Amino acid sequence: MWNLLIIGAGPAGLNAAIAAAEEGLKVKVIDEFTKVGGRLLGQLHQESKDNWWNGIEVANRLHEQAVHLGVKIECGVSVYDLEQAEFGWKAYTSQGMEKTDKLLLATGATEVPTPIPGWTIPGVMSIGAAQVMGNVHRVKPGNTCVIIGANVLSIAIANELKLCGVNVKEIIIPQANANLSDNGTPEKVMESFMRLTHMAPTILLRQAGKFATFIHPSFAVKFYPKNGIKLFDIPIKIKTAATEILGESKVTGVKTVNVRPNGEIIPNTEKITKADFVCIAGGLAPLSELAALSGCVFKYVRELGGHVPIHSERMETNVENLFVAGNITGVENAKIAMAQGTVAGLTIASEINGNKLQMESLIEKAVAAVRKERDEALIQFQPNIAEARDLIYQEFELEDRNMERPKRSIS
Template sequence: MTKPPQFDLLIVGAGPAGLSAAAEAAGHGLGVAVLDEFPEPGGRMLGQFHEEKGHWWVGRREAEQLLKKCAALGVEIRCGVSVYGMVRPGNRWVVRTTGGSLTAARVLLATGAAEIPRPCPGWTLPGVMSIGAAQVLANVHYVKPGQRGLIIGVNTLAMAIARELAVSGVPIAGIVLPGPGPLSGEDASPKANLAKLMGLAHLAPSPFMRIGGRIARTLGMAGPAARFFPRGGLKIWDIPLMLRTQAVSINGKERVESVTLADVTGAGELIPGSEREERVDFVALAGGLYPLAELAAVAGCPFMHVPELGGHIPLHNEQMQTPVEGLYVAGNITGIESALVAMAQGRLAAAAVCGDAGVLGYLRESKLLEAMREVRRVRSSASIQFAPGIPYARERVYQHYAEFLEAGVLNEQMN
């Protein structure tokens, strides 16, 4: 019987975190393989670009550089392969995939995030897609999702991709709130959305939102500010951001033809008689992102719910180690942040792996400290941040990890 291929480190996910970790670990002499279910490595980096401190950060270019580095270091990258099982019967992981089983001393999960679906009346019509799908069409396949579109949902993901679509020459009629309903929650509230944007006011492209956001946040004026927010919206990159407008329904016979919009009060109550039709041929639903963490559950990792980080995340420490021996995490599986943060986390996870594998020698502590400082630096300066309070949320996770381990040690001593 043929033995499964063996590696020092097996990485699941060929996005920014996974590729960065692979290059770093292979650079220290580890045998590394990277698995990804998509046909091309690079993850969502392939469709991302944004302004970063006076220059354009282009994800595809970053991915190409990482892939060249991985190839030169002998990293094995297997695409079109799905992982469906993980067990650790001894001192090595056995990872079950659609391409056969592999074994590794250590596994890094860098599986990224998935979009939160946001159903609304008419959302099954052709021409309705997630905001991420619109991004992939325009920036990966260079196909316009339509001639004129509308984005439903106000969040960092919607704002970032709206900017990309505008730069790519895709006309956007506006960014509006979803209609009220059990799945919309506070996402349909002008007040809640404005408070969320105020928390990110230092990143806002509009001077009104930068300056006014700071003042209103300081004075606790999210409610009053929502009442006075212009009904026609505020233009961001020539795209109207309409916090006083909700999407009532998506209309069309065989495909999207229009969206029924209605004005709402600052409290989110629909204003009778304000309904109108916005002619568009595609709609992008922006429900946000959540960590894609199922494999961590399969591996037996405990979880923690952290709203600022996108929901349930695998419990881990600042060095990206989980309580499960030989299991590490990096990137959006640990909480929703930018690709630059994911890359820094990937390098940190690789440093932890190399330290645990004994290949860093006396440099172990200094390498880990340097990598942790770099993650903090990148996080604090990132131009795209998905929620206020991320650094504090991270500290809560690390504290909970320490308490979890301490409780486990106490239980062992008592038994």
């Protein structure tokens, strides 16, 4: 039996394991992927002139540190059910049942699908799949690419694909429909660009951020070039929409049209851009199925990427002995997930060891580190994340004061 079982061997899970193990806890980490690191494995980008973020190197360092501290890590293990018990939790996995005092869900995020005519043709993939192929498996996804979906994630990975030797011809938006009111409308896409932090790594995004407070996106879109603005030498065309992906046995290209700021198609502007593979970038959402199984109270928060389990700043949930950390709590970058993992590991250790007063200073410093990472983040996936986080923490306090915790199923 474990003091702490962590589901998810990404940045949050690994850091939580390290923090807990340093306090003497018996910790196990499981992950359904075959390698440790989660989304770290696909990340490779330049943070400043002299500094590159290499996710594989970070993952290897955390892995080695966790193993050195005695953490047991098993990959290729899926979890299909959770059950509370008088001692804590049972987790039913593809390798059998695990017993633990405390359970941490660090399951990360999943990509949001964007259905487009032709999206089942071989050679169409999510932007994250292309990232994994290139950066993790060292397999070049193809030679020429069109990316459908203009957002923070697609821009970052487009540059990574370019580093792999791919000719990324353009980043465009999907045709607007009832389900794509944001991603398929130039005004909404421009609004998201203008809300990027002033610390963004390109002149375009920095300037847009400066003017965001007094220029309406509809005005900015009018002056956005029809042929796009180049970022990393890749044209970002928010006035060009994909209507269909072309090909039969494999991708041959993308049919596009020009659109007005509200997403309305401009007649007689059809065009075909040739490519041998297409990436669809619909954004990210918290991967929260296991939290739903556990009985967590959820709230939909657009700024955090979707439905998230109500939790405290110390990563507690409303369910006894259950904690969360990383992108399951809201989509942010890997450094923030790592910092959250440390908070969760220390919080759990203080409960297991019964030394809450002695641990208080360490936990407060770890919580402050999360806020610091958030304040200094180069770019945010959504605007007003800090404010949304505070609302979630307030919701937790209300739940904690006014509602009984779900009764445990003793077995």
